[in-house]
Amino acid sequence: MITTMHNEQDVGAVSDRDQPSTQTSRSETAPTTTSLLQLIWLASPALPIGGFSYSEGLESAIEQGLVHHEASASDWVVDQLHLTQARGDLAVLAQAIPAWQSGDAPRLQALNDWVMATRETAEMRLQTEQMGRSLLDWLRNLQQASQDQLQCCAQLPPTYPLAMALALSLAQAPLDQALQACAFGWCENMTQAALKAVPLGQSAGQRMLARLACEIPAAVATAIHLPDEDRQAFSPMLAILSARHETQYSRIFRS
Secondary structure (H helix, E strand, O other): OOOHHHHHHHHHHHHHHHHHHHHHHHHOOOOOOOOOOOOOHOOOOOOOOOOOHHHOOHHHHOOOOOOHHHEEEEEEEEHHHHHHHHHHHHHHHHHHHHHHOOOOOHHHHHHHHHHOOOOHHHHHHHHHHHHHHHHHHHHHHHHOOOOHHHHHHHHHOOOOOHHHHHHHOOOOOOOOHHHHHHHHHHHHHHHHHHHHHOOOHHHHHHHHHHHHHHHHHHHHHHHHOOOHHHOOOOHHHHHHHHHHHOOOOOOOOOO
């Protein structure tokens, strides 16, 4: 009887030893985060790059009476999504993500130069520089990019679209999904700005986001299929409002 009990224990011990080996093997091969989680992470307003501190001309539009309630705020953000984001920053992302993946440094430099050249006010330029630096620091601290990629990004020096393109390229997600995540993050920041500055209630903000979520796929499709010669950031009213905001007497946002 004692012998039988020892044999059963021995069998159990062998089985127990085998099982952790299999589990360890699986955990070692599993990715730390999926592509979807990486995109959600990058789209979050909690990403510590300062996006919440900018209204991108919206606060000035409110000061000038162009935006004053939910409908006008929603129209403003939708128009900006299609006129400036889809034809400008999102279009840059659509080209920069594959450039990062292939290591095309001259292409990355050209796209970064274009972003800097199309920032029409001091506020806009400072925003893209500050958010680019902060995102590069985030990538460096989390050790998500290679040293070569970090060095290339630092030497640009990075604007926000180029640094975000590097972060998105590491997620290994389909291009349209990467751009949709970035666009939604931008829409959420703009909606939060409207809630604070108009001001609006939370239900109004959710209705704005629902409308913007329906508009994002078309904006992303435009960005992906836009040729280089058609990429542009021409938005004179936005530039005027941004310039006025630089000397606005009372404000809560940096742009």
